[in-house]
Amino acid sequence: MTTPPRRIIEPLKLGLAIAIIYAIAFYMDWGKAYWATVAAISVNLLSTGLTLYRGLIRTLGTAVGGFLALVVIAMFPQDRWAYMATATVVLFVLGYKATGLKEPYFFLIVLITFMVVWAGVQQYTITDSKQAFDIVTLRVTQTWMGSLVMILIMVYVFPYRTVDEFEGLARRRWGIQRKLYDSYRGMLFGQPPAEETKQLRLEDVPLYHYSMFKLHGAQEDTFEMMEVGHDWHHYLDLTAAQYDALESLRGSLAEVEGLDLTKFLPNLEAELAEIGQRFEQTDRMLAKKPPTYVPQHMAITLNEDETRALPHLKEAAVRMVRRQLEKLEEVSLSAYDCIAKIRMYERPAGAHDDHHGHGHGGQGIALDPFRLLSTFSFIVAVWVAFLVWIYVYDIPRGSLFPCFVVIVASIAAYRPEMSHVIYGAAWLVGVALAGVCYVFIMHNLSGHLQFSIMVIAGVFLLQYWLWPHVHPIARIFTTIGFTIVIDAENHQHYNLVIFLQQALWMGTAIFTALAVRFLFLPPQPDKMLLRNLDRFFRHADLLISSEDPEGKAEQSLSRRLRMIFYRNSLLQTASMIALFAWQIDYRWFARTKPEQVQELVRRVYALGYSVEALVEARKAPLAARLEAELIDEKREWHQIIEEWFRRRPGAAHASGLAADYEARLANLEKRIEEAFARIGEEELTREEYDGFYGMLGAYRGVSEAVREYARIASEFDWERWYETRFLNTGLEVGLGAAPPEIAR
Numbered sequence: 001m002t003t004p005p006r007r008i009i010e011p012l013k014l015g016l017a018i019a020i021i022y023a024i025a026f027y028m029d030w031g032k033a034y035w036a037t038v039a040a041i042s043v044n045l046l047s048t049g050l051t052l053y054r055g056l057i058r059t060l061g062t063a064v065g066g067f068l069a070l071v072v073i074a075m076f077p078q079d080r081w082a083y084m085a086t087a088t089v090v091l092f093v094l095g096y097k098a099t100g101l102k103e104p105y106f107f108l109i110v111l112i113t114f115m116v117v118w119a120g121v122q123q124y125t126i127t128d129s130k131q132a133f134d135i136v137t138l139r140v141t142q143t144w145m146g147s148l149v150m151i152l153i154m155v156y157v158f159p160y161r162t163v164d165e166f167e168g169l170a171r172r173r174w175g176i177q178r179k180l181y182d183s184y185r186g187m188l189f190g191q192p193p194a195e196e197t198k199q200l201r202l203e204d205v206p207l208y209h210y211s212m213f214k215l216h217g218a219q220e221d222t223f224e225m226m227e228v229g230h231d232w233h234h235y236l237d238l239t240a241a242q243y244d245a246l247e248s249l250r251g252s253l254a255e256v257e258g259l260d261l262t263k264f265l266p267n268l269e270a271e272l273a274e275i276g277q278r279f280e281q282t283d284r285m286l287a288k289k290p291p292t293y294v295p296q297h298m299a300i301t302l303n304e305d306e307t308r309a310l311p312h313l314k315e316a317a318v319r320m321v322r323r324q325l326e327k328l329e330e331v332s333l334s335a336y337d338c339i340a341k342i343r344m345y346e347r348p349a350g351a352h353d354d355h356h357g358h359g360h361g362g363q364g365i366a367l368d369p370f371r372l373l374s375t376f377s378f379i380v381a382v383w384v385a386f387l388v389w390i391y392v393y394d395i396p397r398g399s400l401f402p403c404f405v406v407i408v409a410s411i412a413a414y415r416p417e418m419s420h421v422i423y424g425a426a427w428l429v430g431v432a433l434a435g436v437c438y439v440f441i442m443h444n445l446s447g448h449l450q451f452s453i454m455v456i457a458g459v460f461l462l463q464y465w466l467w468p469h470v471h472p473i474a475r476i477f478t479t480i481g482f483t484i485v486i487d488a489e490n491h492q493h494y495n496l497v498i499f500l501q502q503a504l505w506m507g508t509a510i511f512t513a514l515a516v517r518f519l520f521l522p523p524q525p526d527k528m529l530l531r532n533l534d535r536f537f538r539h540a541d542l543l544i545s546s547e548d549p550e551g552k553a554e555q556s557l558s559r560r561l562r563m564i565f566y567r568n569s570l571l572q573t574a575s576m577i578a579l580f581a582w583q584i585d586y587r588w589f590a591r592t593k594p595e596q597v598q599e600l601v602r603r604v605y606a607l608g609y610s611v612e613a614l615v616e617a618r619k620a621p622l623a624a625r626l627e628a629e630l631i632d633e634k635r636e637w638h639q640i641i642e643e644w645f646r647r648r649p650g651a652a653h654a655s656g657l658a659a660d661y662e663a664r665l666a667n668l669e670k671r672i673e674e675a676f677a678r679i680g681e682e683e684l685t686r687e688e689y690d691g692f693y694g695m696l697g698a699y700r701g702v703s704e705a706v707r708e709y710a711r712i713a714s715e716f717d718w719e720r721w722y723e724t725r726f727l728n729t730g731l732e733v734g735l736g737a738a739p740p741e742i743a744r
Contacts, residue, residue: 004158006046006160007464007467007468008464009157009158010044010046010463011459011460011462011463011464011467012456012460013044013153013154013157013158014040014041014044014150014459014463014479015455015456015457015458015459015460015463016153016157016456017040017044017146017149017150017153018037018040018041018455018456018459018483019451019452019455019456020149020153021033021036021037021040021145021146021149022037022448022451022452022455022488023448023452024036024145024149025142026448026488026489026490029490030138030141030142031138031489032138032142033142033488033489034483034484034486034487035138035139035142035143035146036142036143036145036146036149037146037480037483038146038480038483038484039055039058039062039142039143039145039146039147039150040146040147040149040150041150041476041479041480041483042054042058042476042480043055043058043146043147043150043151044150044154044476045217046160046472047154047160047161047162047165047217047221048151048154048155048159048160048161048162048217048220048221049161049162049163049216049217049218049219049220049221049225050162050213050214050216050217050220051150051151051154051217052151052154052155052217052220053216053217053219053220054105054147055147055148055150055151056147057103057105057106057109058105058109058143058147059140059143059144059147060106061105061106061107061108061109061110061113062109062110062113062139062140062143062144063140064110064113065109065110065111065112065113065114065116065117066113066114066117066135066136066139066140067136068090068110068114069113069114069117069118069132069136070117070132070133070136072086072087072090072118073117073132084118084386087114087118088379088382088383090114091111091114091115091378091379091382092375092376092379094107094110094111094114095111095375095378095379095410095413096371096372096375098111098410098413098414099368099371099374099375099413099414099416100368100371104414105414108410108411108414111406111410112403112406112407112410113136113139115382115402115403115406116135116139116403117132117135117136117139119386119389119400119402119403161218161221161222162214162217162218162221163218163221163222163225165214165218166211166214166215166217166218166232167218167286169207169210169211169214170211170232170235170236170286171283171286171287172207173204173207173208173211173239174239174279174282174283174286175283176200176203176204176207177204177239177242177243177246177279178279178280178283179194179196179197179200180197180200180201180243180246180250181246181275181276181279181328182194182276183197184246184249184250184253185272185276187250187253188253188256188261188268188272188321189261190257190258193250198598198599198602199598201247201602201605202578202598202601202602204243205243205575205578206578206579208236208239208240208243211236212233212236215229215232215233215236218232219232228342231338231341231342232342234338235335235338235339235342238331238334238335238338239335241331242328242331242332242335244571244609245324245327245328245331246328247605247606247609248324248327248609248613249321249324249325249328250606251606251609251610251613251701251704251705252317252320252321252324252697252701253321254704255313255314255317255320255697255700255701255704256314256317256318256321259310259314259318261318261321263303263306264302264303264306264307264310264318265300265301265302265303265318265321265322265325266301266303267298267300267301268300268325270298271298271300271325271329274295274296274298274329275328275329275332277293277295278295278332278333278335278336279332280293281293281294281295281336282332282335282336282339285336285339285340285342285343285345286339288343290345291340291345291346294346295333295336297329297333298329300322300325300326300329302319302322307319311669312669312672312673312676312693312696313665313668313669313672313696313700315693316693316694316696316697316700317697317700319690319693319694319697320613320693320694320697320698320701323694365564365567366564366565366567366568367564367565368565368568369535369565370416370531370532370535370576372565373520373521374413374416374517374520374521375413376520377409377413377516377517377519377520377521378406378409378410378412378413378517380516380519380520381405381406381409381512381513381516381517382402382405382406382409384405384512384516385401385402385405385406385509385512385513386402388401388402388512389401389402400505401505401508401509404505404506404509404510405509405512405513406513408424408427408509408510408513408514409513409516409517411473412513412514412517413517415473416521416528419523419525419583421514421523422470422471422474424510424511424514425474426466426470426474426475426477426478426481427477427478427480427481427506427510428481428503428506428507428510429462429466429478429481430462430477430478430479430480430481430482430483430485431481431482431485431502431503431506431507433458433461433462433482434458434481434482434483434484434485434486435485435499435503437454437458437486438485438486438494438499439494439496439499441454442454442486442488442494443494451488455486458482459479459482462475462478462479462482463475463479466478481506484502484506485499485502485503485506487502525580525581525583525584525585526580526584526585526588526589526721528580529577529580529581529584530721530722532573532576532577532580533577533604535573536570536573536574536577536604536607536608537645537646538566538645539566539570539573540570540607540608540611540645541642541645541646542559542562542563542566543566543570543611543612543614543615544611544614544638544641544642544645544702545638545642546559546563546615547618548638549631549634549635549637549638550627550631551618551622551627569612570608570611570612571605571608571609571612573608574601574604574605574608577601577604578601578605581597581598581600581601584597589717589720589721591717591720592716592717592720592721596712596715596716599712600709600712600713600716603705603708603709603712604709606705606708606709607702607705607706607709609705610698610701610702610704610705611702611705613698613701613702614695614698614699614701614702616698617691617694617695617697617698618695618698620687620690620691620694620695621685621687621688621691622688622691622692622695625679625683626675626676626679626684626688626692629671629674629675629678629679630671630672630675633667633668633671637699637703641702641703641706644706644710672696
């Protein structure tokens, strides 16, 4: 017997869950049953494990948000405005956390629950703690009940598990990196890069985040996955580090073009073959096949005599390639070890398991300016909604109006790269269908069975119709709008005026939330791309200018404060640029092709890798006398590069930068030769010698990356991109041009 298509099964499962929830709510005589249905709809992620994981997070977040609201009420029982001021601070912190990478959904639910209690008790001159407790109790109970019903449906009715899907993603990411490695391996011997690598490089980062998301569900699907979940997290982090190593290597290949690297790295072919074996054997283990070869650590040797005979810039490039191959050698062996442990196969004698946790933490306080602005717009929307509720007489649904504004505004901040007009339209589609049911059908129903049939049919029609056309979150919003407007209770009253009020306040709330957000953040994806591009250059400039040409770090208060906003990885901003790039409607830019924007994004990534490599190279010990000899060249380089980063990279500027590039390199080569002649190489220690060439290679890498970016940027019609134009929300484009993994 074949399983029905998921497009049919999943909507029916969701409709069945909502019908069961209403039956329980009617039997218990609970009001506001839509809280439970909203919980069920929100945790339904179309797989058993992900639904269980999301249900646990939602229930826990509801309890924490309710408890937090009760604490704030207890602190200010008689002072409404002090209470509201404190609540604003709490909402800001929760809103900021809800836009981060670490459990954002948990903080989103805490925020929404906190707001529901906050708004629900502000109906008198003082806050009502008993009413707040009743709201918290009812909401936690209904959230738990709705989530549990949805989880049980997902477990026992045509269950769909994400273990295979996650492992398929893991294999796909490994296959991408293997293809990139094979291409870069050929480039080390003078072969041209494969054309497909351009697209593959843009797929890895969104696939990494999507794999992390699926892993959470896979861990809940089986006990076996739960036991090795920590190792899978470590493996995903290792693949992220391996991708960084591959891209850093690719960025250095242009600098060694034309060189026979086997003269300078004698065991290069053997080392590359060894790494290739690791890619192959790890791929076998990911496919649940035993490895046929157990890799071992191999050091990359360097022919010092041949390398020192090279021109200085070429020598620096060779040493940089060697350093990047060493990093790739280390991380590929660790990835093999990790998968061998997960699959319980034989591992190298030097394998170890001393990793703790997963993810990369930063040092000190780090705040994201984009997330801060997004959170601030959310807080303004909250206050606008609250003041409208307080001062507009007899607004429909009372405290539910600011609650709904919070839900829309917080989700807009939660997923900033998506078209929010699509989400707003999704709510109203659900409202329209519910209106048909409310006005023409519900008053003819005589029992729960008939009501359940209507609910199942309505949810099925919505989900089935929208399934191939819109983003999954839009489908969720549509179904939530449907259930809220139905608002079924044991003692139901039907009135066309009530429905019109429902539709009016939902539409007004959506308009309020999005209008306030659009005041702070433009809805056009191309404008958001430009904002993030400007932020990328500010961040890069801050990193490069953090040390003066003499190597002294600037410790001024202003720089310390700026570093708070730029302590996160430069590549995170590049990822945001890539996300917005997929949303652009190119009908507004007749002279720009999608391939050009994608190439620009790739050059941004390359620039990010080179800048971060420079920051890392600065940590190595350098010879003071050698630096003093070259201080004029170093100071001039800093002046030119910092000026470039501080200006908008338009066509004229780009052309001027690259005009005398080759002449500058020739002059630098000459100056290094003169400096060594005066000092003598024997005066330098091995650490100072390696540190100098590491630094020289990093400076050269940044210069090459800037040059390549400038070449691509010179082809853009920047005036058209920066000019003011009418609103374009991306509604027509949606997510149609983006790969599914990026859309998710």
